[in-house]
Amino acid sequence: MTKTPKKEDSFFDRVFEVARLIPYGRVTSYGAIAEYLGSKGSARMVGWAMNSSHTQKFQVPAHRVVNKSGCLSGKHHFGGSDIMQQLLENEGVTVEDDQIQDFQKVFWNPMKEL
DNA sequence: TTGCTGACCGACG
């Protein structure tokens, strides 16, 4: 038994779960999700989880997750194009120079909303 | 199995 559980209550799964809860036209930051999970210092894992998000069967709106500066830090991982920006603008979010405009306005806080 | 890296954040000088 050294192994475990079939139940995947790993840090990653929680990140994906929260990411899926992000409403349309809203964005959040890695630190916000990490803090919501109770590990404020593990913001890196949130970003890493997004990288592994493609391994999940659920579609994870990683394009709605940006760094605390509102900058599309992970846009290079979406396919090498401005797809991330296009998706955000498609949802009504204004993005310029890889940076979200009115970030505070479209910012979605999981701790506050949930 | 061990070790390194990674889409961040905050603090320090």
Next chain:
DNA sequence: CCGTCGGCCAGCA
């Protein structure tokens, strides 16, 4: 103001 470093956890070679 800007550059540098540490910390957090999990996947991958």
